[in-house]
Amino acid sequence: MPTVLIIDDDERLTGPMRFLLEAQGFAVLVAGDGAAGLRAVIDERPDVVLLDIMLPAMDGWQVCQEIRRFSQVPIIMLSALGMELDRIRGLELGADDYLTKPFASQELIAHIRSILRRVQWDTARAPDSRLVIGRVRLDLAARRAYKGDVELALRHKEYELLSLLMQQAGSVLTREQLFSQIWGTDWMGDTRTLDVHIRWLRQKIEDDPSAPQYIQTVRNVGYRFAGAREAT
Structure with missing residues (x-):
């Protein structure tokens, strides 16, 4: 109950x-x-x-x-x-x-x-596992994120978004999919909040946020996280 x-x-x-x-x-x-x-x-x-x-x-x-x-x-x-x-x-x-x-x-x-x-x-998504792509690492059990050896200070929604993207690394997630999973299907707010969160994440995990290596924009569709072979 x-x-x-x-x-x-x-x-x-x-x-x-x-x-x-x-x-x-x-x-x-x-x-x-x-x-x-x-x-x-x-x-x-x-x-x-x-x-x-x-x-x-x-x-x-x-x-x-x-x-x-x-x-x-x-x-x-x-x-x-x-x-x-x-x-x-x-x-x-x-x-x-x-x-x-x-x-x-x-x-x-x-x-x-x-x-x-x-x-x-x-x-149900293997909460004890860890994800490592390039220098970005997620500890799903502890809900912590790292770049190299440095722990990232992420807001709640930033962590949720990064976790979802990394678990689907290499695949494109549409804006609708991201909103549905992170903000809920009934979200009626400003859709730019997704882009703001993406910008914040890039500032924390990218060496050069203006030329992102990890979180890539797929124009008119959504975003994808680089696959393991792409990130170094």
Whole structure:
């Protein structure tokens, strides 16, 4: 039975959400502030976190950052803030998804189940293996990336994107495939966020980002990571 942790101080919302989720077969935990939410992530190890932004003392942005310091648990941010910049900010801080209040109950359930399916798919991909292409190395079990002997400081989405590209090295991944796997099929944000993440990755792994050796652009299609024989 998957466990969902709700971090939200609005009991008018958390009560109905608990009832809805339990009726769908989830175990539910509720934390009324950021500090309690962080303790619950550490102690209870939930499968999914539903994180409100407007929290007392420590807001959802800060809580998301703190969770990402020690856990890769999937995070769905919930907020009445509907601005596109707020959505992008949440994803850049490490959230996996973002829902704007008010949302339909079945929409919430669909997002949770979609994330759980992606986690199961990731787990099935030989999590103890390591990938080495040229001087770039991924430790999939530890979720760490290296260039040579230097560990790379990657944002959550940067790591996810690099991992996906390297696991399909030599093959072209379309923009649609990348968005579906990294941001979800329901992503409605600025599609340029993919190009921004590619630029950030190139700055970290390429010797010359303006002439990339590893992450190659396939014009009008998408991107590919160089195959093992291409990278030196």
